[in-house]
Amino acid sequence: MALAWQGVRALARREWCSSWRQPAEWLTPLAFVIGVALMFPLGLGPEPARLRELAPGLLWIAALLASLLPLPRLFAADLADGSLEQWWLAPLPRPLAVALKLAVHWGWTGLPLVLLAPLLALAFGVDDAAPLALSLLLGTPVLTLLGGLGAALVLHARAGAGLLALLLLPLQVPxxxxxxxxxxxxxxxxxxxxxxxxWLAVLLALAPWGIAATLSLMLD
Incomplete structure (x- = not known):
């Protein structure tokens, strides 16, 4: 138990520090959503009622597309430097290692969108940002879990980014x-x-196991 807890802390610390040292991985999706929030009002015109009506759909489309940007390197970097093999040798269950990595990934990419929801809503003239923030709080982890499964499936694919989008978009539409x-x-x-x-509860229960099994096949 003590070794497993040490492994959890070491992996969480490593993933958090690794994300901090690579700001482009999490700043790019954030900048994408902010850019969309700023550009759409300019393109649609200064009609407050129309902007408020379109805001939820436009911001959710931006969040969905932004979630795809860092996925091609989600596991590829760990595979390249040998970290992925070390996970499998660590004294902790593989699904737990996957869940920790995805939790840190969401903390850097999904949580900032939730915290920025009031400002994003303000760009569209929406006064009450609580529904948007709550929907992002529940929905962005779902996108992360689905994205982790897709990233594992295309780990060795040459056209990983394009194939990843084709695999994930039908699953992300709901x-x-x-x-x-x-x-x-x-x-x-x-x-x-x-x-x-x-949907989040189902994916939390099943996705880490599925991703761990897929990564194990990819490493064999």
């Missing part, structure tokens, strides 16, 4: 639909949030 419905508020928002939460 997240986009329910996330947008939740961000819009209204009567349908509680149902959409429940569906996002249910």
């Amino acid at each position: 997240v986009l639909v329910f996330g947008t419905a939740a961000a819009q508020g209204g009567n349908n928002a509680p149902v959409a949030l429940l569906l996002l939460g249910a």
Whole structure:
């Protein structure tokens, strides 16, 4: 138990420090979403009612596309420097190692979007950013878990980025639909949030095991 806990702390510290030393990996998605939030009002025109109506869908599309940007290197860098093999030798379950890496990845890429939701909503003239923030809080971890599975599947593919998008976009469309419905508020928002939460719970239970099994096949 003590060795496993030491392994958890060491892996979490390594992943956090590694992400900190590579700011482009998490600043690029963030800059993409901010750029979209600033450019769309300029392109759509200064009509407050129209901007407020389109804001949830546009911001969720930006968040979904931004989540794809760092995925090609999610496991590729660890494979290149031998870290991936070291995970398998560490005294902790492989699904737990995968879950830790994805948690740190979400902390650098998804959590900033949740925290910036009030400012992003303000760019579209939305007064109440709580529905948007709550939908992102439940939806961005789903995107991270699906992205981790896709990144593992295309780990050795040459056209990894394009193939990754083709694999993930059909799976992410329901997240986009329910996330947008939740961000819009209204009567349908509680149902959409429940569906996002249910999907998140299922993926939290299954995705780390599936990703670990896929990575094991890729390393053999």
